Amino acid sequence: QVQLVESGGGLVQPGGSLRLSCVVSGFTFSSYWMYWVRQAPGKGLEWVSAINTGGGMTYYADSVKGRFTISRDNAKNTVYLQMNALKPEDTAVYYCAARSADRTIPSPSARNDQRAYNYWGQGTQVTVSS
Numbered sequence: 001q002v003q004l005v006e007s008g009g010g011l012v013q014p015g016g017s018l019r020l021s022c023v024v025s026g027f028t029f030s031s032y033w034m035y036w037v038r039q040a041p042g043k044g045l046e047w048v049s050a051i052n053t054g055g056g057m058t059y060y061a062d063s064v065k066g067r068f069t070i071s072r073d074n075a076k077n078t079v080y081l082q083m084n085a086l087k088p089e090d091t092a093v094y095y096c097a098a099r100s101a102d103r104t105i106p107s108p109s110a111r112n113d114q115r116a117y118n119y120w121g122q123g124t125q126v127t128v129s130s
Helices: none
Strands: 003-007 010-012 018-025 032-039 045-051 058-060 068-073 078-083 092-100 124-128
Touching: 003 092, 018 032, 018 092, 018 124, 032 068, 032 078, 045 068, 045 078, 058 068, 078 092
Parallel strands: 010 124
Antiparallel strands: 003 018, 018 078, 032 045, 032 092, 045 058, 068 078, 092 124
16 A cells, blocks of 8 residues: 655744655655645645755755755665755645656656655645744
């Protein structure tokens, strides 16, 4: 049974930090690129960050570049998202998602579509507010 379980969300003041975690089971974690995708209230999905299978290549949306850091621990089947300097516009449900390394890298627009991913988590709420 495939599971992606996110945690670490919560309420934080602007300028604060949070660290999201996503623990994976049911598939070979090290064979999948991992992504973080978010959905703000009343808006569509927005791709946030991606990391390759070994963790040596990372990608970020312009909106979070320089503030967020994605990482993974293949021994723990876990992907992380360190979020610093949080802004109210970062408020969203954050999902982790997996895409097989056998598939081509999706275009930036395709990354905003849930169909681009093999597996998808249940999400964790992040609220940035004073």
